[in-house]
Amino acid sequence: MTRLSLGTRKSLMAMTQSGLVAEALTQATGHDVDLVGVTTEGDVSKALLAQMGGTGVFVNGLREKILSGEVDFAVHSLKDLPTAPAEGITLVAIPERDDPRDALCGPGKLAELPRGARVGTGSPRRVSQLRALRPDLDVVPIRGNADTRLGKVTSGELDAIVLANAGLVRIGRTESIGQVFSPDEMLPAPGQGALALECRSDRTDLLEILGVLDDPATRAAVTAERTVLAVLEAGCSAPVGAFAHLEVVRPDEGEVLGLTAAVISHDGTRQLRLSASGHPDRAEELGRELARRLFEQGAAQLMEEQ
């Protein structure tokens, strides 16, 4: 059996996600996996992180270690992975997705928060949808890892915050959840809840081994979601949500891939929300088609208004 090295950031969320994938891989293939802690520029320099507008620095740091051969592969939150492919790197597996929904962390449900309550989130997608649901709220921008953010609720600085349910489950912080939003209430980010394994494109041995963790249904869903994002040329800083899953629309037809995407104005007063469905093998076309319809109906103007 080969020993594989898995490069990971050292944050609780990253270590947990990498550990889960390592276990699943050993279970499925018998290969042992060593976690190798990597410090990326994003971990060292807050200034750089702000300047680069988010998580790209973490992803790039791990990709450098893969390309140099220092580690065999890396695990990312798919949501944080830019839609543009990286030279020499293959997205070798997308395991079965965990819960894609957003969660409100606080004393209760959103509807129970007092008028003008302070709710923290750094994501424009969540800001816009929170404002659509509760225009009276004071939405406060926040940064930092999940525990730092949750600390602001515990301390009373904020009444509630919004985080991805999957992340909260992974790090064992479900006791702080007051409500999990349905995709109708808050459309998730493209790829939310899914993990992504990357390795060097020329390592055919790894493509075969790591490929066993790929879940075709999840890959189809997130491909549709991420194609919407790519065609809209939006990044993690755009008020864009997209969610796809396999569903039975008509009992005589078997499963189809249903996709919903939305662009929401910053103040939450206007939104474009469209759905489509198609064959899972045509996930990319489905995403393209929905993005085209969103553009037709004024998505570009909605995204520009900040």
Ligand SMILES: NCc1[nH]cc(CCC(=O)O)c1CC(=O)O
């Ligand atoms: N941008 C940070 C990030 N990247 C992935 C997750 C959560 C886990 C996931 O979506 O798989 C989070 C935190 C959050 O949005 O609450």
